[in-house]
Amino acid sequence: MVEVRAVRTEDKAGWQRLYEGYHLFYERPDLPQAFFDQAFERLIDRKPGDFHGLVAEADGQLLGLTHYVFHPHMWRPEGVCYLQDLFTSDEARGRGVGRALIEAVYAAADAEGAPSVYWLTQEFNYAGRMLYDRVGTRTPFIRYNRPA
Amino acid sequence: MVEVRAVRTEDKAGWQRLYEGYHLFYERPDLPQAFFDQAFERLIDRKPGDFHGLVAEADGQLLGLTHYVFHPHMWRPEGVCYLQDLFTSDEARGRGVGRALIEAVYAAADAEGAPSVYWLTQEFNYAGRMLYDRVGTRTPFIRYNRPA
Amino acid sequence: MVEVRAVRTEDKAGWQRLYEGYHLFYERPDLPQAFFDQAFERLIDRKPGDFHGLVAEADGQLLGLTHYVFHPHMWRPEGVCYLQDLFTSDEARGRGVGRALIEAVYAAADAEGAPSVYWLTQEFNYAGRMLYDRVGTRTPFIRYNRPA
Amino acid sequence: MVEVRAVRTEDKAGWQRLYEGYHLFYERPDLPQAFFDQAFERLIDRKPGDFHGLVAEADGQLLGLTHYVFHPHMWRPEGVCYLQDLFTSDEARGRGVGRALIEAVYAAADAEGAPSVYWLTQEFNYAGRMLYDRVGTRTPFIRYNRPA
Numbered sequence: 069m070v071e072v073r074a075v076r077t078e079d080k081a082g083w084q085r086l087y088e089g090y091h092l093f094y095e096r097p098d099l100p101q102a103f104f105d106q107a108f109e110r111l112i113d114r115k116p117g118d119f120h121g122l123v124a125e126a127d128g129q130l131l132g133l134t135h136y137v138f139h140p141h142m143w144r145p146e147g148v149c150y151l152q153d154l155f156t157s158d159e160a161r162g163r164g165v166g167r168a169l170i171e172a173v174y175a176a177a178d179a180e181g182a183p184s185v186y187w188l189t190q191e192f193n194y195a196g197r198m199l200y201d202r203v204g205t206r207t208p209f210i211r212y213n214r215p216a
Numbered sequence: 217m218v219e220v221r222a223v224r225t226e227d228k229a230g231w232q233r234l235y236e237g238y239h240l241f242y243e244r245p246d247l248p249q250a251f252f253d254q255a256f257e258r259l260i261d262r263k264p265g266d267f268h269g270l271v272a273e274a275d276g277q278l279l280g281l282t283h284y285v286f287h288p289h290m291w292r293p294e295g296v297c298y299l300q301d302l303f304t305s306d307e308a309r310g311r312g313v314g315r316a317l318i319e320a321v322y323a324a325a326d327a328e329g330a331p332s333v334y335w336l337t338q339e340f341n342y343a344g345r346m347l348y349d350r351v352g353t354r355t356p357f358i359r360y361n362r363p364a
Numbered sequence: 365m366v367e368v369r370a371v372r373t374e375d376k377a378g379w380q381r382l383y384e385g386y387h388l389f390y391e392r393p394d395l396p397q398a399f400f401d402q403a404f405e406r407l408i409d410r411k412p413g414d415f416h417g418l419v420a421e422a423d424g425q426l427l428g429l430t431h432y433v434f435h436p437h438m439w440r441p442e443g444v445c446y447l448q449d450l451f452t453s454d455e456a457r458g459r460g461v462g463r464a465l466i467e468a469v470y471a472a473a474d475a476e477g478a479p480s481v482y483w484l485t486q487e488f489n490y491a492g493r494m495l496y497d498r499v500g501t502r503t504p505f506i507r508y509n510r511p512a
Numbered sequence: 513m514v515e516v517r518a519v520r521t522e523d524k525a526g527w528q529r530l531y532e533g534y535h536l537f538y539e540r541p542d543l544p545q546a547f548f549d550q551a552f553e554r555l556i557d558r559k560p561g562d563f564h565g566l567v568a569e570a571d572g573q574l575l576g577l578t579h580y581v582f583h584p585h586m587w588r589p590e591g592v593c594y595l596q597d598l599f600t601s602d603e604a605r606g607r608g609v610g611r612a613l614i615e616a617v618y619a620a621a622d623a624e625g626a627p628s629v630y631w632l633t634q635e636f637n638y639a640g641r642m643l644y645d646r647v648g649t650r651t652p653f654i655r656y657n658r659p660a
Contacts, residue, residue, distance in 0.1 A: 107290060117265055118288050139287035140266050142255060142300050152290050174362055185362035192356060192645070194638035201636070204360035208340060211359070212352040214322055214333035340497070342490035349488070403586060413561055414584050435583035436562050438551060438596050448586050470658055481658040488652060500656040504636060507655070508648040510618055510629035 070131065070165055072172040075111050075121035082130035083108060083123060090133070090155035111135070122172050124156070124165045132156035132165040136173050138182050149177040151187040154196075166199045218279065218313055220320040223259050223269035230278035231256060231271060238281070238303035259283070270320050272304070272313045280304035282317040286330050297325040299335040302344075314347045366427065366461055368468040371407050371417035378426035379404060379419060386429070386451035407431070418468050420452070420461045428452035428461040432469050434478050445473040447483040450492075462495045514575065514609055516616040519555050519565035526574035527552060527567060534577070534599035555579070566616050568600070568609045576600035576609040580617050582626050593621040595631040598640075610643045 075083055084104045091099055111121035117138070124132040135153040151173050156165045177185045187204070188211055189196050200206070223231055232252045239247055259269035265286070272280040283301040299321050304313045325333045335352070336359055337344050348354070371379055380400045387395055407417035413434070420428040431449040447469050452461045473481045483500070484507055485492050496502070519527055528548045535543055555565035561582070568576040579597040595617050600609045621629045631648070632655055633640050644650070 103291075106293060110290075110293075119290055135290050137288050139298070140285050142258075142267055142283050143251075145254060145258075150287070177362075183362070187360050188357040189360060190356045191358050191635075192641070194642055197636070198638055200360045203363075205363045207359045207361055208338045209336040209359040210339050211355045211357040212335050212337060212348045213355055214325075214331070215351075215353045339487075340493070342494055345488070346490055399587075402589060406586075406589075415586055431586050433584050435594070436581050438554075438563055438579050439547075441550060441554075446583070473658075479658070483656050484653040485656060486652045487654050496656045499659075501659045503655045503657055504634045505632040505655040506635050507651045507653040508631050508633065508644045509651055510621075510627070511649045 070124050070126045070163060070168050072122055072124050072168050075108075075123050075133070077112055079123055079130060080108055083111075083121070083133060086123075086130060086133045086155050086157060087153070089157065090153055093155070119152070120176065122169060122176075124160070124169055126163070129159070130157075131160035131163070132169050134169040134173055136176070136185075138177075138180060141184070144182075144184055146184075147182045149173065149180070149182055149185040151185055154187070166196075167203055170199075170203050218272050218274045218311060218316050220270055220272050220316050223256075223271050223281070225260055227271055227278060228256055231259075231269070231281060234271075234278060234281045234303050234305060235301070237305065238301055241303070267300070268324065270317060270324075272308070272317055274311070277307070278305075279308035279311070280313040280317050282321055284321050284324070284333075286325075286328060289332070292330075292332055295330045297321065297328070297330055297333040299333055302335070314344075315351055318347075318351050366420050366422045366459060366464055368418055368420050368464050371404075371419050371429070373408055375419055375426060376404055379407075379417070379429060382419075382426060382429045382451050382453060383449075385453065386449055389451070415448070416472065418465060418472075420456070420465055422459070425455070426453075427456035427459070428465050430465040430469060432472070432481075434473075434476060437480070440478075440480060443478045445469065445476070445478055445481040447481055450483070462492075463499055466495075466499050514568050514570045514607060514612050516566055516568050516612050519552075519567050519577070521556055523567055523574060524552055527565070527577060530567075530574060530577045530599050530601060531597070533601060534597055537599070563596070564620065566613060566620075568604070568613055570607070573603070574601075575604035575607070576613050578613040578617055580620070580629075582621075582624060585628070588626075588628060591626045593617065593624070593626055593629040595629055598631070610640075611647055614643075614647050 087104060087107065110118055114120065119135045119137045122134050123130050133153065133155055134151060136149055136151045138147045138149050141148045154166065154169060174185055177183050189200060235252060235255065258266055267283045267285045270282050271278050281301065281303055282299060284297055284299045286295050286297050289296045302314065302317060322333055325331050337348060383400060383403065406414055410416065415431045415433045418430050419426050429449065429451055430447060432445055432447045434443050434445050437444045450462065450465060470481055473479050485496060531548060531551065554562055558564065563579045563581045566578050567574050577597065577599055578595060580593055580595045582591050582593050585592045598610065598613060618629055621627050633644060
C-alpha cells in the first residue's frame with residue numbers, strides 16, 4: 069500500500085533522489101548540493117506562506133513527491149493552491165502514486181479552505197498528461213514568461 | 217503621454233469600469249458590487265504578500281490596469297511575480313498601454329528582487345498574444361485545474 | 365463590391381504580387397520567377413485533379429487569392445477539398461475579402477459534390493485565426509512532417 | 513520479424529479487424545460492412561491517384577496498417593504524400609510496428625519522387641505522439657474544418 073504523508077527530516081536522502089529525478093526531467097542536471105539542502109530545509113522548517121512537501125511511501129521506500137503552495141488570487145479571496153512539483157520514480161509506475169499525491173493535495177487544499185488547485189505542465193509531457201486528464205481538467209491557458 | 221502608477225483611493229470608479237471590462241472578457245458579467253469593493257480594498261489597504269495594483273492614466277482618464285502578486289517558488293528562493301490581471305480599454309488601443317503596464321510590472325519585480333515574471337492567457341486570446349509575443353516568451357506550459 | 369472569380373490569364377501580374385506576399389508571410393522571399401510562372405500556368409492550364417485558383421477583385425484591383433484542390437479521402441468516397449493557400453492584401457483589410465474567398469471555396473466544393481473543406485494554419489497566425497474561428501471550426505488536429 | 517507489405521486480397525479479415533480498431537479510436541463504432549467493403553476494394557483495385565494500403569505482418573498475423581495518398585501541392589510540383597490512417601493492434605505494442613509502417617511510407621514516397629510526407633493527429637493522442645516525435649517533426653500547423 070502507498071501512503072502519502074508530509075515530508076520529514078529523515079526523508080532527506082530519499083526525497084533528494086526523487087527531486088534530482090524531477091530536475092533531470094526538466095534537463096537541469098548538476099544542481100549543487102546547496103540547492104537541495106535549502107529546498108529541503110524550506111519544506112521542513114516551514115515559514116508561513118511557504119511550500120508544503122508530501123511524499124508517497126511504500127515498504128519503507130519513497131516513490132514520489134509533490135510540493136505545493138497557497139497564494140493570493142484576485143477573484144478568490146480565500147486564495148488558490150499551486151501544485152508546482154510532482155515526481156514519481158520509475159518503480160512507482162502503475163501503482164497510482166501520482167494520482168495519490170495529487171489527491172492528497174486536493175485534500176490539503178480543502179482543509180485549508182482554498183480548494184482551488186492548479187498546476188502547469190509542458191504540452192508534450194505525454195505521460196504526465198495521461199494522468200492529468202483523469203484527475204484534472206485541461207484549460208486553454210498557456211504560460212508566458214518575461215524574457216530571460 | 218501614458219503614466220503607469222499605483223492605484224489610489226480616488227481611482228475607484230475608473231478602476232472598476234476597467235475591471236468590469238476584464239471580467240466581461242472572461243464572460244463573467246453581473247459580478248456583485250461587493251466583489252469590486254473587496255478587490256479594490258485589497259489593492260488599497262495592501263496586506264503583506266497580497267496583490268499590487270497599477271493603472272495607466274492619460275489626460276486624467278484610466279486606460280488600463282494590472283494586478284500582480286509575488287509568491288514563493290521552489291527553485292527560486294527569491295520567489296516569482298505572477299501577473300494575474302491585465303486589461304486595457306478600447307480607447308487605449310494602439311497607444312502602448314498594455315506594454316507599458318507589463319513593463320511596469322517588470323520594473324516592480326526588479327525592485328522587489330524577484331525579477332522572474334509570468335502570466336497565463338488563453339491560447340485563443342489573439343489580440344493579447346500579439347502583444348505578449350513582443351514583450352514576453354511563450355512557453356510550452358499549459359494549465360490544468362482541479363475539476364470543479 | 366468584391367467579386368470572387370476564377371483566375372484568368374490577364375491576372376498574372378496582380379496574382380503574382382499577392383502570391384509573393386503570401387510567401388513572404390511564410391518567410392520565403394526571393395522565390396525565382398520560374399516558380400511563379402509554373403504555379404500560374406498550373407492554375408490556368410488546369411490538368412485533371414490539379415489546383416483551382418480564385419481571386420477577389422474590386423475596382424479592377426486584385427485584393428486576394430486562394431488555391432484549393434480535391435483529393436481522395438479514405439472515409440469519404442467523394443473526396444475532400446484542401447484549401448492550401450489564402451492571402452489578402454493590406455488594402456483588402458476589413459472588407460470581407462478573406463471570408464468571401466473561403467465561402468467561394470465552400471460553394472465550389474458543394475458544386476463538386478465534395479463539400480468537406482479543410483485548411484491548415486500556424487497556431488500563432490492570430491490575424492488569420494480571428495477569421496477562421498468565424499467561418500470554420502478549429503479541430504484538435506496538429507500536423508507532423510517527415511523530417512527534412 | 514515484422515514485414516511491411518502492400519495489402520492483398522486475402523488480408524481482408526485481418527485488415528478489417530485493424531481498421532475497425534482505428535475507427536473505434538476515433539469513436540466511430542458501428543460502421544456498416546459496406547464501408548469496409550468499399551474501402552478495401554479501393555486499396556486492392558487501385559485507381560490512379562487513389563490510396564495505397566500497407567500492412568505489417570508477423571507470424572502470419574496482421575499487426576498494423578497504414579493508408580496514404582499522393583496529392584498535388586502548390587509549392588511542390590512533384591506533389592506530397594498524405595499519410596491519413598495509421599493503426600497498430602494491442603499485440604503490436606513495443607515491436608516497432610508503427611515506426612516500420614511510417615518508414616515504409618517514407619520509402620514509398622521516395623520511390624514515387626514525392627518524398628515530402630505529412631500526417632495529422634489529435635493534440636491529445638499521447639501514445640501516438642510519443643512515436644511521432646521520434647520519426648517525424650511536429651509543426652505549428654493546426655487544422656480548421658468547414659463547419660458541419
